[in-house]
Amino acid sequence: MNPSVGVHGIPEFDDSDYAMWSELLERRTGITVPRERKSFLQTKIWSRMSELGLSQFSDYWDLVTRQGIDSRLEWTQLVDRLTVHETSFFRHxxxxxxxxxxxxxxxxxxxxxxxxxxxxxxxxxxxxxxxxxxxxxxxxxxxxxxxxxxxxxxxxxxxxxxxxxxxxxxxxxxxxxxxxxxxxxxxxxxxxxxxxxxxxxxxxxxxxxxxxxxxxxxxxxxxxxxxxxxxxxxxxxxxxxxxxxxxxxxxxxxxxxxxxxxxxxxxxxxxxxxxxxxxxxxxxxxxx
Ligand SMILES: C[S@@+](CC[C@H](N)C(=O)[O-])C[C@H]1O[C@@H](n2cnc3c(N)ncnc32)[C@H](O)[C@@H]1O
CATH class of the missing domain: 3.40.50.150 (Vaccinia Virus protein VP39)
Structure with a gap:
């Protein structure tokens, strides 16, 4: 993963980062994030990383892909960021x-x-x-x-x-x-x-x-x-x-x-x- 810093202080998130993260998300939840929404994926992951004081996507990747309960719990936090919860009573x-x-x-x-x-x-x-x-x-x-x-x-x-x-x-x-x-x-x-x-x-x-x-x-x-x-x-x-x-x-x-x-x-x-x-x-x- 590329450690260089891009716009707004967010680390660079290149095509290989997008491919890795979107594949992980789809494999674990079925959710697909089309390439046009790469910046959505980057921003959501980054916002969670900022809360944890992490500055490299690779460090966060290690956290959510390793074995252990902390990793599983962190994954659920990220999934919450990446999913849309829009709903209402008697919606349709x-x-x-x-x-x-x-x-x-x-x-x-x-x-x-x-x-x-x-x-x-x-x-x-x-x-x-x-x-x-x-x-x-x-x-x-x-x-x-x-x-x-x-x-x-x-x-x-x-x-x-x-x-x-x-x-x-x-x-x-x-x-x-x-x-x-x-x-x-x-x-x-x-x-x-x-x-x-x-x-x-x-x-x-x-x-x-x-x-x-x-x-x-x-x-x-x-x-x-x-x-x-x-x-x-x-x-x-x-x-x-x-x-x-x-x-x-x-x-x-x-x-x-x-x-x-x-x-x-x-x-x-x-x-x-x-x-x-x-x-x-x-x-x-x-x-x-
Ligand atoms: C837009 S909301 C729909 C809520 C409600 N069904 C409605 O129509 O108002 C989509 C929900 O699907 C959930 N979701 C996404 N991937 C899922 C999966 N693999 N398994 C179960 N739920 C999932 C999200 O967490 C989110 O809460």
């Missing part, structure tokens, strides 16, 4: 309308007892997972005589983002996108903040998960998998692999909802595209 209305319709018809047809599992696969700071929990609780309230055990799992590759998701405390301004009928699930917590209600906390759990690790056997299967605005960061080949793997995590008749522009022309022999308008959604018709 047509997709959440589909979730609502699905929950309403499932709960209506359910026997006296039903277990319903949802997975928000890259939930960032949690708003998406909490929105699923709000909808499920809201729809379940129409069937007080039934035992409807629904749960939401929210996962992400960014540990700091997951910690915030778990906390469930947000700026009150984020409530703007929450439908009025569900605003009671976010309660005032002082200082312009709101906190997710206890009712929802019993229904949601959060954890670290890297989508590249989907190859493992699916121990749990979900009724609904919500995967929005993450595939766009991966190559097409990686997207296809992830989608094929996600299918294995669905129960029969389970639903997979992607962001409308997350992938084009995807087909799977066991999945049927749903006609819901302005969504990219599929249902598992034949068990895998």
């Amino acid at each position: 209305k047509p997709s959440f309308d589909l979730v609502r319709e699905t929950l309403n018809s499932t709960f209506a047809q359910a026997p006296d007892i039903l277990h319903y599992r949802m997975w928000s696969v890259s939930c960032a700071t949690g708003e998406e997972a909490w929105s699923l929990a709000m909808l499920a609780d809201h729809c379940a309230a129409a069937y007080p005589h039934k035992k409807l055990y629904y749960g939401v799992i929210g996962t992400d590759v960014s540990r700091p983002a997951i910690a915030l998701a778990q906390q469930g405390i947000y700026d009150a301004r984020h409530m703007e996108s929450v439908p009025a009928a569900m605003s009671h699930y976010l309660q005032p917590a002082g200082k312009g903040l709101v906190s997710v209600s206890d009712v929802l906390r019993k229904r949601a759990a959060f954890g670290y998960f890297n989508l590249l690790d989907l190859e493992a056997a699916a121990k749990v299967r979900y009724d609904l998998i919500y995967c929005h605005n993450v595939l766009i960061y991966f190559s097409r080949e990686t997207r296809l692999k992830i989608l094929d793997n996600l299918v294995r995590y669905l129960k029969k008749d389970g639903i997979l909802i992607l962001g409308p522009t997350d992938i084009s022309a995807w087909q799977h022999p066991c999945m049927e595209r749903l006609p819901a308008r302005r969504t990219l959604s599929y249902q598992l018709k034949n068990d895998v």
Whole structure:
């Protein structure tokens, strides 16, 4: 690596540096950083190095690639810098309308007892997972005589983002996108903040998960998998692999909802595209 200092006092980050760092990021997280975004990669790595008092990219490289817990922890800090956590409650209305319709018809047809599992696969700071929990609780309230055990799992590759998701405390301004009928699930917590209600906390759990690790056997299967605005960061080949793997995590008749522009022309022999308008959604018709 080139130790000479470039503009703004940031060490030179040449093409071989870009190649090494972008390859490491893609190998470990699937995220691709196109060459045009080389300066983004350089600036983000540099900002973290500055906090640690490191002045050479090679020293930081050694830190994040060596064996040991400190190296693994540092890597998660860097991943947090390099990932985009933009999200909001009920972010894509047509997709959440589909979730609502699905929950309403499932709960209506359910026997006296039903277990319903949802997975928000890259939930960032949690708003998406909490929105699923709000909808499920809201729809379940129409069937007080039934035992409807629904749960939401929210996962992400960014540990700091997951910690915030778990906390469930947000700026009150984020409530703007929450439908009025569900605003009671976010309660005032002082200082312009709101906190997710206890009712929802019993229904949601959060954890670290890297989508590249989907190859493992699916121990749990979900009724609904919500995967929005993450595939766009991966190559097409990686997207296809992830989608094929996600299918294995669905129960029969389970639903997979992607962001409308997350992938084009995807087909799977066991999945049927749903006609819901302005969504990219599929249902598992034949068990895998
Ligand atoms: C733009 S946010 C999307 C948040 C939410 N799904 C939404 O649509 O509002 C993308 C998220 O994908 C996560 N991500 C990136 N690579 C990942 C990977 N390999 N495994 C799991 N999550 C990943 C990022 O950490 C980030 O929180």
